[in-house]
Amino acid sequence: MTQAVAADLPIWAALPVALLLLLGAGLALTGTLGLLRLGSFYERVHAPTLGTTLGIGCVLIASMLYFSVLQTRPVLHEVLIAVFMTVTTPVTLMLLARAALYRDRREGNDQVPPPPPPPRGGQEEGPDGTTEEMAAMDRAELAERR
Amino acid sequence: MTAAALLLTWSVLLAQLFLGLAMAFAAFRVLWGPRAQDRVLALDTLYVNGMMLLLTFGIRTGTTLYFEAALVIALLGFVSTSALAKFLMRGEVIE
Known part of the structure; x- marks a missing residue:
């Protein structure tokens, strides 16, 4: 049976904690359901981000509120996890999508767009390509496609 | 048990059921994912x-001990997912 929650909170704190917990867990469940049900990998890579951003945000705010009221002092550890997740999730998913695209192109899968054309040989690329050079190359490529 | 404790107990239980179900879905995708990138993505979601x-x-439970474990899992999840994504790209280059 259910184990009782450790301490009694006033109702004005218990209500938002409960709502935020349910919202966060529901969002995580929805995102994972999308991971289960969607058709292709490139559709599936979007679904879990629902739980990763908003879901974890709701649960972390609930935890912060709960412990702050419980210990009668502001408890802000959870900001660490929130910042960390916000920073790392796009990086990992971009790496993963890039690896998947590479694998699909290598296998000659026609569901993915072809690789971009290589830059023209006339353009000098410095030994260490700075961002301005890269931006100039991108602009040249765009002008070429038009 | 007061009304607030009752509400909190049941909502925590329901949230845990939701999250357990979500973990089961992700585990299903890890086991039956058609390709390696699906498995890696599902493993990240599982984390x-x-x-x-x-x-x-x-x-x-009202203890902050679990928070430390959650932080460690967040760190390990990032490292493992990025390492696996790198492997998916580089492993075939070496092939």
């Missing part, structure tokens, strides 16, 4: 859901 489950356990 995130497990972290949220640990946070709800922390709320249920």
Whole structure:
């Protein structure tokens, strides 16, 4: 049976904690359901981000509120996890999508767009390509496609 | 048991059920994912859901110990997913 929650909170704190917990867990469940049900990998890579951003945000705010009221002092550890997740999730998913695209192109899968054309040989690329050079190359490529 | 404690107990239980179900879905995708990138993505989702489950356990027991475990899981999840994505790209280059 259910184990009782450790301490009694006033109702004005218990209500938002409960709502935020349910919202966060529901969002995580929805995102994972999308991971289960969607058709292709490139559709599936979007679904879990629902739980990763908003879901974890709701649960972390609930935890912060709960412990702050419980210990009668502001408890802000959870900001660490929130910042960390916000920073790392796009990086990992971009790496993963890039690896998947590479694998699909290598296998000659026609569901993915072809690789971009290589830059023209006339353009000098410095030994260490700075961002301005890269931006100039991108602009040249765009002008070429038009 | 007061009304607030009752509400909190049941909502924590329901949230844990949701998260357990989400972890089961992700585990299904890890086991039956058609390709390697699906498995890696599902493993990342499994990490995130497990972290949220640990946070709800922390709320249920009222200790901040679970928070440390959640932080460690967040760090390991990032490292493992990025390492596996790198492997998916580089492993075939070496082939």
